[in-house]
Amino acid sequence: MIRIEELTRRYGDSTVVDHVSMQVERGTITVVVGTSGSGKSTLLRMINRLVEPTSGRVSIDGRDTSTESAAQLRRRIGYVIQGHGLFPHRSVAENIATVPRLLRWDEARIAARVAELLRIFQLDPAAYAGKYPHQLSGGQQQRVGVARALAASPAVLLMDEPFGALDPIIRAKAQDDLLELQRRLGTTILLVTHDMDEAFRLGDRVAVMNQGRLLQYDRPARLLTDPADDFVARMTGSADRALKLLALRSAAELAAPGPVEELRLASSASLRDALAELVWRGAAAATVVDAGGAVLGRISVDAILAAGCHA
Amino acid sequence: MTEAVLRTGRASLDRLPIDALGVLLAVFGCGALAALPFMVAKANRIVPGRPLGLFEALPVPVALACAGVLACAGLVALSRAGARWRLGAALLGIVVVALAAASAADALTPPGNRVVRIAPGAGCWVLLAALGLLAVDALTRLRPRPLVRVLLLAMALAIAISALAHGTFDHLSIMREYQVNSARFGRELRQHLWLALGSLAAAVVVALPLGVLCHRLPRLRGAILGALNSVQTIPAIALFGLLMAPLGALAAAVPLAAAIGIRGIGTAPALLALFLYSLLPVVANTVVGLERVAPAAVDAAHGMGMTRWQVLRGVEFPLALPVIVTGIRIVLVQNIGLVAVAALIGAGGLGAFIFQGIGQTAIDLVLLGAIPTVVLAMSAAVLLDALVESMQRVPA
Numbered sequence: 001m002i003r004i005e006e007l008t009r010r011y012g013d014s015t016v017v018d019h020v021s022m023q024v025e026r027g028t029i030t031v032v033v034g035t036s037g038s039g040k041s042t043l044l045r046m047i048n049r050l051v052e053p054t055s056g057r058v059s060i061d062g063r064d065t066s067t068e069s070a071a072q073l074r075r076r077i078g079y080v081i082q083g084h085g086l087f088p089h090r091s092v093a094e095n096i097a098t099v100p101r102l103l104r105w106d107e108a109r110i111a112a113r114v115a116e117l118l119r120i121f122q123l124d125p126a127a128y129a130g131k132y133p134h135q136l137s138g139g140q141q142q143r144v145g146v147a148r149a150l151a152a153s154p155a156v157l158l159m160d161e162p163f164g165a166l167d168p169i170i171r172a173k174a175q176d177d178l179l180e181l182q183r184r185l186g187t188t189i190l191l192v193t194h195d196m197d198e199a200f201r202l203g204d205r206v207a208v209m210n211q212g213r214l215l216q217y218d219r220p221a222r223l224l225t226d227p228a229d230d231f232v233a234r235m236t237g238s239a240d241r242a243l244k245l246l247a248l249r250s251a252a253e254l255a256a257p258g259p260v261e262e263l264r265l266a267s268s269a270s271l272r273d274a275l276a277e278l279v280w281r282g283a284a285a286a287t288v289v290d291a292g293g294a295v296l297g298r299i300s301v302d303a304i305l306a307a308g309c310h311a
Numbered sequence: 312m313t314e315a316v317l318r319t320g321r322a323s324l325d326r327l328p329i330d331a332l333g334v335l336l337a338v339f340g341c342g343a344l345a346a347l348p349f350m351v352a353k354a355n356r357i358v359p360g361r362p363l364g365l366f367e368a369l370p371v372p373v374a375l376a377c378a379g380v381l382a383c384a385g386l387v388a389l390s391r392a393g394a395r396w397r398l399g400a401a402l403l404g405i406v407v408v409a410l411a412a413a414s415a416a417d418a419l420t421p422p423g424n425r426v427v428r429i430a431p432g433a434g435c436w437v438l439l440a441a442l443g444l445l446a447v448d449a450l451t452r453l454r455p456r457p458l459v460r461v462l463l464l465a466m467a468l469a470i471a472i473s474a475l476a477h478g479t480f481d482h483l484s485i486m487r488e489y490q491v492n493s494a495r496f497g498r499e500l501r502q503h504l505w506l507a508l509g510s511l512a513a514a515v516v517v518a519l520p521l522g523v524l525c526h527r528l529p530r531l532r533g534a535i536l537g538a539l540n541s542v543q544t545i546p547a548i549a550l551f552g553l554l555m556a557p558l559g560a561l562a563a564a565v566p567l568a569a570a571i572g573i574r575g576i577g578t579a580p581a582l583l584a585l586f587l588y589s590l591l592p593v594v595a596n597t598v599v600g601l602e603r604v605a606p607a608a609v610d611a612a613h614g615m616g617m618t619r620w621q622v623l624r625g626v627e628f629p630l631a632l633p634v635i636v637t638g639i640r641i642v643l644v645q646n647i648g649l650v651a652v653a654a655l656i657g658a659g660g661l662g663a664f665i666f667q668g669i670g671q672t673a674i675d676l677v678l679l680g681a682i683p684t685v686v687l688a689m690s691a692a693v694l695l696d697a698l699v700e701s702m703q704r705v706p707a
Binding site for chain 2: 048050070071072073074075079081082083084085086087088089098099102145148149158
């Protein structure tokens with residue numbers, strides 16, 4: 001768990017981060033979203049002390065981060081940045097081994113960990129360990145960047161616009177991979193982005209920042225239904241907020257007992273996708289089935305419309 | 312109008328199977344053979360010489376064969392032959408011209424006579440220069456890998472040195488000067504290398520930390536680079552002269568300084584001046600190299616918990632190294648040339664032959680100093696260029 005208390009950073013007269021307090025629960029993904037200059041990156045960089053706070057404090061699992069050296073602290077916090085920041089003169093394996101080397105693991109343990117991580121990130125160790133970053137595709141570079149951050153199994157992972165340099169199709173895949181990875185490893189992730197769709201897609205909780213201040217910190221659905229102020233409402237976008245709300249819930253949630261329908265929908269599909277499919281097929285209802293094909297129940301257009309209604 | 316003429320001229324040249332540089336080199340080569348003396352024969356090293364054309368210097372069949380080979384090389388240069396052919400023709404031409412000069416010297420030297428001086432004439436030098444340009448042009452087109460370039464250099468040097476050791480060129484005037492000065496030549500060559508490399512090594516030791524400092528503290532950068540820049544503007548001879556007085560005074564005042572060899576003239580002021588000249592290129596390239604390192608890599612390095620020293624040693628320095636070595640290459644080539652001037656303040660080196668030769672109006676003695684200096688500088692350039700390129704080859 002990361003506890004941030006009254007964290008402030010000033011540069012001369014300008015206050016970049018202004019008395020921000022928030023708490024990131026263990027094993028969740030928290031996304032900080034804001035426009036450029038909102039102070040979101042500075043907030044993130046104060047957690048691993050790449051930027052020293054002017055005032056306020058940060059503690060991780062109850063331990064004040066200012067009580068140990070910055071270098072020691074950073075070695076137990078994963079850090080991923082936009083454009084991956086891989087070392088161009090070091091091979092993929094050497095890049096991933098960076099933090100284990102700093103922690104003086106023995107070579108056999110490092111080699112085993114590198115191979116394990118490469119397999120987790122769908123990169124064949126035999127083919128990729130010896131390659132250099134410039135020999136990889138953008139998506140592969142991004143995966144190696146995350147693998148490098150996770151090398152020493154940190155409990156906390158900080159990500160600063162990690163998907164910013166990827167094209168839309170690879171970005172969607174990278175986001176799905178991150179969600180799956182987080183479920184598997186249970187890492188606490190704090191991610192910074194300017195993209196509200198990304199925030200809704202990834203965040204268990206989303207923090208909206210503007211001009212150094214934290215405006216709202218809540219579940220994504222609450223940002224849509226109860227925006228704290230106009231700025232949050234504008235950030236989340238009001239034109240299609242009903243659809244965004246539906247996108248946050250899965251078809252399984254609305255599956256109710258009823259007759260078996262001709263059309264079948266996967267339980268993992270969002271209500272938004274379910275509605276789109278029903279409209280496209282001209283059907284009034286469908287049967288929801290799980291990954292194994294077992295029937296969970298029936299879902300109707302009316303039920304979905306009711307779920308998206310906020311009157 | 313002019314442009315149109317140029318364009319049609321260019322177009323017609325493009326249509327013909329003729330190489331533009333080849334035309335120029337062929338004209339120079341023909342002119343050199345026809346109008347300039349191939350060899351110059353002097354009764355002794357001081358008196359004016361008698362110019363000899365190719366056919367006067369050599370027996371007619373040999374001269375004909377030689378001219379034939381050169382004509383072939385000229386045709387290859389004119390044609391759009393592949394770069395390998397052009398390189399081969401150039402190298403063959405150089406060997407033939409060198410051997411022709413050597414055999415002319417053998418033939419023109421009366422047996423047992425050690426006084427006559429048989430020197431290559433202007434025509435011989437122009438031919439060698441034209442063929443050398445042809446070879447360099449072909450090499451540029453071939454773009455050989457760094458290791459291949461170093462091997463080619465080593466082969467060329469090995470062939471030249473073994474030919475010299477074998478006595479092939481013993482009757483040429485430059486080798487006459489060498490025979491008179493052979494013991495001193497080795498000494499001056501070593502002194503030349505020691506001055507050039509010693510000042511470079513000292514400069515690198517000082518310049519690297521200075522460059523890092525300039526990179527870290529932008530406020531210092533202007534002052535340090537400005538000061539080093541103004542040193543560069545002082546002409547070499549002036550700087551050598553300027554250092555004589557303070558070093559002389561130091562030696563007079565501090566006996567220890569005199570005891571370890573510090574004097575107003577000689578090695579000490581030469582090393583100090585070369586050291587000062589060497590600082591700017593290495594410091595400037597260190598700063599530029601460090602600035603060019605991807606900021607994301609440095610940020611990630613800090614973010615993963617590397618200490619500042621680990622970031623510098625493990626990330627910034629290796630990534631800046633190709634640019635830093637480029638600075639070292641500039642300094643080494645520059646120093647090899649500047650050391651020749653240092654002979655003026657009694658520091659020795661190959662420049663000693665040059666200035667002695669100028670004093671005695673003995674051009675062969677000048678060449679005995681100048682040619683090895685040029686060969687050293689070119690070899691250093693080839694070696695370090697290859698080093699820089701092989702470092703950049705890994706990742707950009």
